[in-house]
Amino acid sequence: MSDKSYIPSSDRYSNSVGYNYCGKSGLKLPRISLGLWHNFGDVDDANEALKMILFAFDHGITHFDLANNYGVPAGSAETNFGKMLQKHFGSYRDEMIISTKAGHDMWPGPYGDWGSRKYLIASLNQSLKRMQLEYVDIFYSHRYDPSTPLEETMGALSDMVKQGKALYVGISKYPEDKAREAYRILRENGTPCLINQDKYNIFTRAIEQSVLPLAEENGIGFIAFSPLAQGMLSDKYLHGIPENSRAAQSYGFLQKNQLTTEVIEKTGKLNDIAAQRGQTLAQMALAWCFHKSQVTSVIVGTSSVKQLQDNIDALKNLHFTDEELWRIGELG
Ligand SMILES: NC(=O)c1ccc[n+]([C@@H]2O[C@H](COP(=O)([O-])OP(=O)(O)OC[C@H]3O[C@@H](n4cnc5c(N)ncnc54)[C@H](OP(=O)(O)O)[C@@H]3O)[C@@H](O)[C@H]2O)c1
Numbered sequence: 001m002s003d004k005s006y007i008p009s010s011d012r013y014s015n016s017v018g019y020n021y022c023g024k025s026g027l028k029l030p031r032i033s034l035g036l037w038h039n040f041g042d043v044d045d046a047n048e049a050l051k052m053i054l055f056a057f058d059h060g061i062t063h064f065d066l067a068n069n070y071g072v073p074a075g076s077a078e079t080n081f082g083k084m085l086q087k088h089f090g091s092y093r094d095e096m097i098i099s100t101k102a103g104h105d106m107w108p109g110p111y112g113d114w115g116s117r118k119y120l121i122a123s124l125n126q127s128l129k130r131m132q133l134e135y136v137d138i139f140y141s142h143r144y145d146p147s148t149p150l151e152e153t154m155g156a157l158s159d160m161v162k163q164g165k166a167l168y169v170g171i172s173k174y175p176e177d178k179a180r181e182a183y184r185i186l187r188e189n190g191t192p193c194l195i196n197q198d199k200y201n202i203f204t205r206a207i208e209q210s211v212l213p214l215a216e217e218n219g220i221g222f223i224a225f226s227p228l229a230q231g232m233l234s235d236k237y238l239h240g241i242p243e244n245s246r247a248a249q250s251y252g253f254l255q256k257n258q259l260t261t262e263v264i265e266k267t268g269k270l271n272d273i274a275a276q277r278g279q280t281l282a283q284m285a286l287a288w289c290f291h292k293s294q295v296t297s298v299i300v301g302t303s304s305v306k307q308l309q310d311n312i313d314a315l316k317n318l319h320f321t322d323e324e325l326w327r328i329g330e331l332g
Pocket of ligand 1: 034035036037038039065066142172173197198224225226227228229230231232234235236244245246247282283299300301302303306307308310311
């Protein structure tokens with residue numbers, strides 16, 4: 001597809017996934033965001049990857065979530081996304097929220113992991129090069145580093161904003177007490193935390209008592225990753241492991257041993273509740289995330305346009321009765 005052959009849908013905003021303000025900030029995020037952890041690396045189908053990005057943008061999904069280490073090999077998701085941007089979206093950059101992160105193992109030696117200023121700043125510079133961007137919209141500290149003073153990690157984030165290399169900053173997977181401290185430091189630095197990114201789905205709810213209320217109290221948005229528990233919260237594993245699924249791949253992060261008999265049994269029961277609501281299980285699982293008002297957006301990782309469409313349709317029914325919430329809670 002050449003640069004000129006892609007013209008975004010003219011009703012991408014009038015007929016879109018809808019937007020929520022990110023905490024008390026002035027930034028709106030689409031209710032569904034697209035994550036590029038899996039399915040956008042060099043080992044994946046490049047045609048489908050492009051189709052998903054275009055389809056997302058055509059449906060008002062303006063937010064694309066990346067990290068330095070996404071894709072196989074690590075970094076390839078950013079490189080591939082950068083090529084797609086250059087070729088197809090050159091003039092639409094201002095309509096997009098692009099995030100990246102650093103915090104996990106990325107390159108050898110003592111400066112390619114965790115939360116030092118040295119690592120974070122070098123990593124952002126590399127990410128910008130791979131994506132051929134001048135700035136990212138959101139830069140995250142990808143995980144809390146117990147061996148680096150929080151002032152150093154947060155100081156690096158603040159400087160990225162001051163240098164214009166990131167417009168906003170966020171944190172991911174921080175324990176509650178460290179998140180509280182991070183919010184304070186970032187506020188004192190004059191670069192308030194925009195958003196907290198953590199795992200949230202029907203099977204993983206611990207943050208409801210900690211991270212979510214704390215984010216709200218601090219006016220910070222919350223974005224849920226793995227809202228489908230990497231695909232376990234869909235009907236795909238009910239009758240075995242399909243050949244092209246994440247659990248079947250040697251390089252994916254979903255391990256076959258996570259699909260225990262207990263999980264499959266629960267999934268079957270959840271699937272029945274979803275059917276009674278007129279939804280697929282994936283749709284119900286995404287809709288369910290929004291029963292907590294603090295949730296700004298859910299980041300889905302999809303392997304096909306069909307899945308992305310299915311997920312967008314989740315927004316057609318976000319209402320849950322108390323009884324449904326109770327029955328789902330019993331299976332979580
Ligand atoms: N901050 C962090 O530490 C962190 C960690 C993890 C993820 N993330 C972010 O969150 C994003 C999403 O995470 P995730 O990929 O684990 O999300 P997920 O949405 O829970 O799982 C994605 C997988 O679910 C399956 N799926 C998606 N839609 C489906 C549908 N409608 N029907 C059936 N199956 C469906 C697909 O599996 P198949 O491939 O088998 O088709 C897909 O690869 C990542 O891309 C990344 O941006 C952040």
